[in-house]
């Protein structure tokens with residue numbers, strides 16, 4: 001039998017493999033990954049210091065164990081360099097093949113191919129001899145390198161974080177709780193500008209400042225250069241700031257290169273319909289690389305729904321993905337926060353209800369219907385379930 005091939009060993013790839021095996025134990029299943037194939041929960045990367053977890057502790061199982069458990073062949077440390085949708089084949093390149101072994105390109109045939117290739121960190125166009133020394137954490141291996149560097153540098157390490165989006169604020173909170181000196185920088189005037197309003201952003205900033213995080217907002221980083229062992233960042237404000245380690249967290253961009261090269265339609269990510277099918281027959285996409293009926297949702301809950309639906313389709317029961325209401329729990333214990341983003345259109349308005357330690361901020365439509373919310377503080381978080389029930393499903 002020609003195999004189903006999953007490209008990528010992230011949460012999307014592994015969730016699909018598990019769901020598929022619940023329904024079909026016969027069809028050969030192959031996973032190809034440019035990583036080592038360890039299964040781990042990526043959200044754990046941005047609170048692992050306070051949880052006291054090393055990269056090895058975050059890994060739930062290695063490729064060997066996962067392959068056995070799911071009766072699947074895992075080709076780890078293997079890059080797919082091309083897809084031929086007419087022949088239904090992939091071209092593979094084994095990375096870091098040991099000397100003397102065959103590392104020439106191989107071809108693999110698929111019955112169905114699932115692209116679960118994720119998203120890659122955006123790299124800022126920064127000048128200077130330290131520009132390529134800014135760390136990015138988007139995989140277990142990245143986290144291993146980051147943690148090893150911090151262990152070498154010791155407890156007094158000054159860490160600069162570029163980017164006050166979700167990943168930047170979560171790392172800032174984690175690292176400040178772990179005792180490091182943290183400075184958070186962003187072009188925006190307040191943290192999480194794409195997800196919350198100015199007042200809530202200021203409240204989040206104040207809570208993190210109370211715990212010791214230093215904010216430099218409204219600045220962009222133009223240059224990174226070495227001064228001895230320090231990295232000196234040149235800021236657009238004309239100031240400079242020196243750190244022992246700099247983390248860049250300015251966003252992720254879906255990996256579309258392989259799909260585009262194969263002639264598969266892409267916009268921001270790989271475009272798929274509600275069956276999660278791309279413009280090419282027998283090729284599907286899920287997770288951070290996919291844009292589903294115009295929705296780009298780089299979070300865990302959507303990829304779980306996608307994996308469950310696609311597993312059924314691949315097992316012979318065509319199934320549309322459905323999204324319910326999926327609030328984002330931000331891992332900032334300094335300021336407990338949960339966000340259900342809402343489209344603001346003409347006629348939408350905001351209603352703020354104060355609680356004992358925060359606020360419930362509702363986005364209401366022109367008929368007063370609830371479209372989204374921001375919950376700040378522990379008391380507000382208790383409203384999450386009740387409010388979620390009032391909001392219509394995202395994709396039914």
Ligand SMILES: Cc1cc2nc3c(=O)[nH]c(=O)nc-3n(C[C@H](O)[C@H](O)[C@H](O)COP(=O)(O)OP(=O)(O)OC[C@H]3O[C@@H](n4cnc5c(N)ncnc54)[C@H](O)[C@@H]3O)c2cc1C
Pocket residue numbers: 007008009010011012013032033034035042043044045046078079080081116117118119137138167255258286287288289297298299300301303329331
């Ligand atoms: C620090 C951090 C914290 C987060 N916290 C949360 C949270 O609290 N809640 C939440 O909902 N979401 C969170 N997210 C987002 C969530 O983790 C992602 O949506 C999810 O992990 C994406 O999984 P994925 O499998 O689509 O992609 P990835 O995990 O990026 O996996 C992609 C895989 O594809 C492989 N690959 C790519 N190209 C090729 C190729 N050409 N050949 C072979 N293999 C290839 C890669 O090696 C990798 O194995 C967080 C993300 C980060 C970075």
